[in-house]
Each structure stands twice: as C-alpha cells, then as structure tokens.
Amino acid sequence: xxxxxxxxxxxxxxxxxxxxxxxxxxxxxxxxxxxxxxxxxxxxxxxxxxxxxxxxxxxxxxxxxxxxxxxxxxxxxxxxxxxxxxxxxxxxxxxxxxxxxxxxxxxxxxxxxxxxxxxxxxxxxxxxxxxxxxxxxxxxxxxxxxxxxxxxxxxxxxxxxxxxxxxxxxxxxxxxxxxxxxxxxxxxxxxxxxxxxxxxxxxxxxxxxxxxxxxxxxxxxxxxxxxxxxxxxxxxxxxxxxxxxxxxxxxxxxxxxxxxxxxxxxxxxxxxxxxxxxxxxxxxxxxxxxxxxxxxxxxxxxxxxxxxxxxxxxxxxxxxxxxxxxxxxxxxxxxxxxxxxxxxxxxxxxxxxxxxxxxxxxxxxxxxxxxxxxxxxxxxxxxxxxxxxxxxxxxxxxxxxxxxxxxxxxxxxxxxxx
Numbered sequence: 093x094x095x096x097x098x099x100x101x102x103x104x105x106x107x108x109x110x111x112x113x114x115x116x117x118x119x120x121x122x123x124x125x126x127x128x129x130x131x132x133x134x135x136x137x138x139x140x141x142x143x144x145x146x147x148x149x150x151x152x153x154x155x156x157x158x159x160x161x162x163x164x165x166x167x168x169x170x171x172x173x174x175x176x177x178x179x180x181x182x183x184x185x186x187x188x189x190x191x192x193x194x195x196x197x198x199x200x201x202x203x204x205x206x207x208x209x210x211x212x213x214x215x216x217x218x219x220x221x222x223x224x225x226x227x228x229x230x231x232x233x234x235x236x237x238x239x240x241x242x243x244x245x246x247x248x249x250x251x252x253x254x255x256x257x258x259x260x261x262x263x264x265x266x267x268x269x270x271x272x273x274x275x276x277x278x279x280x281x282x283x284x285x286x287x288x289x290x291x292x293x294x295x296x297x298x299x300x301x302x303x304x305x306x307x308x309x310x311x312x313x314x315x316x317x318x319x320x321x322x323x324x325x326x327x328x329x330x331x332x333x334x335x336x337x338x339x340x341x342x343x344x345x346x347x348x349x350x351x352x353x354x355x356x357x358x359x360x361x362x363x364x365x366x367x368x369x370x371x372x373x374x375x376x377x378x379x380x381x382x383x384x385x386x387x388x389x390x391x392x393x394x395x396x397x398x399x400x401x402x403x404x405x406x407x408x409x410x411x412x413x414x415x416x417x418x419x420x421x422x423x424x425x426x427x428x429x430x431x432x433x434x435x436x437x438x439x440x441x442x443x444x445x446x447x448x449x450x451x452x453x454x455x456x457x458x459x460x461x462x463x464x465x466x467x468x469x470x471x472x473x474x475x476x477x478x479x480x481x482x483x484x485x486x487x488x489x490x491x492x493x494x495x496x497x498x499x500x501x502x503x504x505x506x507x508x509x510x
Contacts, residue, residue, distance in 0.1 A: 097122050098428055102236070102246035104223045104259050106130075108199075109400030109417035110252035111206035115153045116425035118213045125246075126215065127238070129222035136199045137374060138278075139163075139313040139321060141411030144190035144494040149418040151192075158205045163197030164312045170296040171465065174303035176358050178293060180483050182300075182462070183490065184411055190494040194411070196298075196313050223253065226262045226389075226396060234395045248428070249396045252417075255379050257402035263389050264398075269379040269405060271330040274463075276376040276408075277350045278323030283312065285367035286320070289359055300466070301361060305353050307466035308361045322364045324350065325378070325466060336377060343370040381405040387445045394438040399424060404452045409462040412455045412493075419498060420448060426502045433506075443505050454492065461486070 101117055103110045106128035117124045142150070142163075150156045168181040185194030210217060220240075227235040227243060234249040251259025255269050288294045297320075298311035311321045326349060331339065339345065350373070351365045387403050389396040400417035407413075423444060427433055433440050461481040464472065472480065 097434075098247040099123060100125070100246045101248045101250060101428075102127065102234070102244060104249065104251045105253035105402075106207070106217055106219075107136075107252060107254065107400075108202065108206070108414050109402075109421060111203070111210055112149070112153065112418050113250065113252060113399065113421035113424065114210050114215050115155070115206070115213065116421045117428070118215060119153065120425050120429035122425065122428060124215060126210070126217045127221040127223060127244075128217060128219050130219065132219050136203055139196055139198045139311075140202070140408075140414055141184055141311075142195045142197065142202075143411055143415055144185050144192040144194070145496060146415035146418050147185075147192040147195060149422050149498070152422070153209075155205060155209060158209075159197055159202060160195065162201050162205075162315060163195045164315060164317050165193045165195055166298065166312070167193055168296055169298040169300055169311070170294075172299055172301045174301070174358060174469070176289065176292040176301065176360065178296070179302075180481075181296065182481065182483065183487070185494075190490075196311060198313065223251075223258050225258075229389060229392045229395050231393045231395075247395070250424075251396070251398040251402045252400050253402055255381060255401040255405040257398055259396065260381075260384075260398045260402050263396055264384045264386065267382055267384055269381050272378040272380060272407060273327055273330075274325050274378045274407075275328035276323055276325045276378065277346055278321050278374050278376070279350070279368045279370075280313070280319055280372040281322050281364055281367050281369065283318050283320050285363070286310070286360060287363035292360075294360075301358060302465065302469065302472070303358065304356045304469045306468045308357060308364070310360070310364065322368075326352075328377070331377070336375070340375050343373050346370075346373040346375065376408070378407045379405055380407065383449070387448075388438075388441045390438060390442070394441050397424070397441070404449075406452070406455060407459055407463060409466065410455060410459045412459065416452060416455060419451065423448060423498050423502050426499060427506065430502075430506050440506060443508075444502075447501065447505055451493075451496070458486075458489070458493070 101124040103126045106126050110126055114124050167186050168183050170178050171180040173179050185192050187193050222239040224237045224239045227237050233245050233247055235245045237243045251257050301308045308324045313321050354365050388394045399420035427444050464480045
C-alpha cells in the first residue's frame with residue numbers, strides 16, 4: 093500500500109452508498125470498515141431505477157454482471173396523456189447511445205449482491221453499531237463514539253447514513269432536510285391484474301400517465317415484468333417521523349388517498365386501483381437536503397465527510413438518487429488514492445465537492461423539470477414550457493449525465509490542483 097493512502101477509513105452506514113464506497117476503496121487498496129446500526133436480518137423494501145451512469149460504475153466494481161439478469165432491463169418511460177396517447181419518451185437508458193439499458197431492480201437484491209462482494213473482499217461490517225458523535229479530530233485521525241458507549245478511531249470517517257444523517261450534524265450542524273410537500277404513494281400489483289385497453293399502445297413500459305389528478309406511474313420491477321410498481325404523488329402536510337410511521341401502517345387510509353378522484357383516471361389506472369394488495373402499500377415523503385457549505389469538516393481537519401443522501405438527497409423522479417451516491421463513492425475513492433491527496437487533503441476535497449456539486453445541481457434541475465411533468469394538468473399547463481422536460485429540447489442534455497467519465501474528470505481536476 094502506498095504511503096500516501098489512508099490506512100483506515102470508517103464508513104457509517106451499510107446501504108447502497110456505504111457498500112459501493114467500500115468496494116471502490118478496496119479497488120484502490122484503501123482499507124476500510126463499515127458500521128451499521130441495523131442487524132444482519134434487516135430487509136429493505138421496494139425497487140429502484142439504475143441508469144447508465146450508475147451501471148457503468150457498478151460494472152467497474154464487478155457488480156453489474158451479477159445484477160443484470162436479476163432485474164427488468166428497459167430503455168424508455170413513456171409519457172401519456174389522459175386519453176392514453178403517447179406524448180413523449182424519456183430515456184432512462186439506451187444501449188446504443190449510452191452503453192447500457194436502464195435496470196429496475198429490487199433494492200434488497202442489489203444490497204445482497206453488494207454485501208456478498210464486500211464479504212468476499214474481507215471488508216469488516218460491524219452490525220448493531222449506532223454512530224453517536226465525533227469525540228475528537230486531529231490532522232491524522234478521528235475518534236468517534238457509538239450509542240452503546242464504545243468508541244473507535246480511523247484516519248477518515250465517512251457518513252453514508254442517509255438523509256437524516258447523524259454524521260452530517262458534525263460536518264454541517266445548521267443543515268436539516270427540507271420536506272418538499274409531496275408524498276409518493278405506491279403499491280405492487282401483478283401485471284396480469286391490469287386491464288390494458290386493446291386500442292391503446294402500451295408496448296413501452298414503464299409508463300407515466302399524466303392527467304387532471306397528476307401522474308400515475310406503472311413500472312415493471314421483476315425480471316420478467318410480471319409485477320409492477322403502481323402509484324402517484326400527492327401534496328401532503330409534513331409529519332413527524334412517528335406520524336409517517338403511523339401513516340405507513342394505516343393501509344386503509346393509504347388506499348383511500350391513492351384512490352381519491354378515481355373516476356378522473358383512465359381505465360388502465362382504474363384497473364390498477366381496483367387490484368391493490370393493501371399489504372404492499374408504501375409511502376415515500378420527498379425530502380431534499382439544502383446545499384451544504386461543505387461536505388467535509390473543513391473548519392477542523394477535513395477528516396469527516398458525508399456522501400450520498402447525507403450530502404444531497406434528491407427526489408426519485410429522474411432515478412438518480414442511488415446513481416449519484418455511486419458517483420460520489422467512485423470519485424471519492426479515486427481522490428483518496430491520488431498521490432496528491434495526502435499532503436493536500438483539504439484542497440483536493442474542495443475541488444471534489446465543487447465537481448460533485450456542479451453535477452448534483454444539474455441533476456436537481458433535471459429532476460425539477462420531470463417533477464413538473466407530474467403535476468396535475470391545470471398546474472402543469474400554467475408553467476413555462478421550458479420548465480417541463482421535453483425530448484424535443486432536452487434529450488441531448490442527457491449525454492452529460494449518462495456518458496460522463498468520472499475517472500477522466502477526477503484525474504484532470506487533480507492534476508490542475510497540484
């Protein structure tokens with residue numbers, strides 16, 4: 093191991109960001125350990141979209157071939173109006189243009205594959221360890237505590253502990269997540285339960301049907317597409333964590349919310365609402381994280397950092413939440429392995445944050461445009477057309493997102509920082 097490399101990186105959180113970071117660090121010969129508050133038996137629900145920028149990173153880490161055949165591969169999501177006519181196509185992947193189709197996969201399957209690879213790499217994962225606080229930080233190490241009274245030290249501490257990150261409270265104590273005012277309500281339905289009108293073209297799935305109520309999404313999420321996510325988003329007042337938990341458990345109440353103004357939806361959506369297995373109903377309150385002054389403890393010694401949702405939670409409309417966490421992980425591992433990082437850690441982290449924030453800002457703008465396509469018809473039509481995503485004007489813009497070369501960008505930027 094080169095003398096410039098960190099000798100012990102502690103990762104707080106064993107989700108997608110933490111696991112991918114561990115694999116990326118291991119690929120650069122940087123030792124690391126993961127600390128996770130939940131037990132090994134904890135399971136994650138739902139599925140996620142992975143676009144080419146995410147799949148390219150997972151491929152570089154040896155993960156892609158393990159998951160490619162364990163999810164639903166597709167190219168576009170079709171936008172339809174209330175008459176079920178296709179008005180646009182939004183590419184979430186394209187093998188010819190971007191190198192990969194998009195992949196929709198159950199979150200638990202992806203987590204299991206990442207954990208299996210982390211185990212195979214002999215990376216320590218310490219379960220049942222809830223991070224409490226940073227005890228001290230010097231120019232060479234961080235001492236930190238857990239809620240069980242134990243402590244540990246590392247040359248770097250990296251928080252991948254999600255939108256309600258405890259590590260972020262040390263890095264940027266004034267920042268708290270903002271509720272967007274929107275709540276996604278979804279369920280899982282057998283494809284066979286849906287009644288597709290014979291006179292409408294539903295050859296392209298997933299589909300987003302825009303109408304007076306807003307947008308209803310139907311997205312295959314099994315290998316053969318035999319199960320679909322179905323749901324919509326609604327305006328809803330912010331709740332406490334306990335109140336969100338109560339709402340999640342109140343399946344009859346969720347079904348009433350999901351089915352509100354049912355007759356205004358097209359027949360396909362109505363067939364979905366008639367077939368909801370109540371036990372699969374779920375919610376996703378859309379929170380965002382305001383732009384952080386710093387992603388690292390720059391007022392101290394830059395030995396504590398945050399990445400992923402802890403640094404920049406993004407609503408899921410563009411399918412970029414996990415993708416941007418993977419970009420954070422790979423780019424940070426490349427930075428920490430660069431010979432200039434040991435003597436210039438603070439400066440290099442400042443470059444890295446600027447580079448990452450510029451991409452996050454563009455993703456946020458894209459997400460806002462896509463969110464606007466999902467507004468109820470009256471609200472959507474009141475907006476300037478430039479505020480709504482259209483393949484006619486915005487398709488070429490996706491090149492910067494899907495075909496970006498992180499390694500090339502990082503090496504070029506770090507050479508400039510010398």
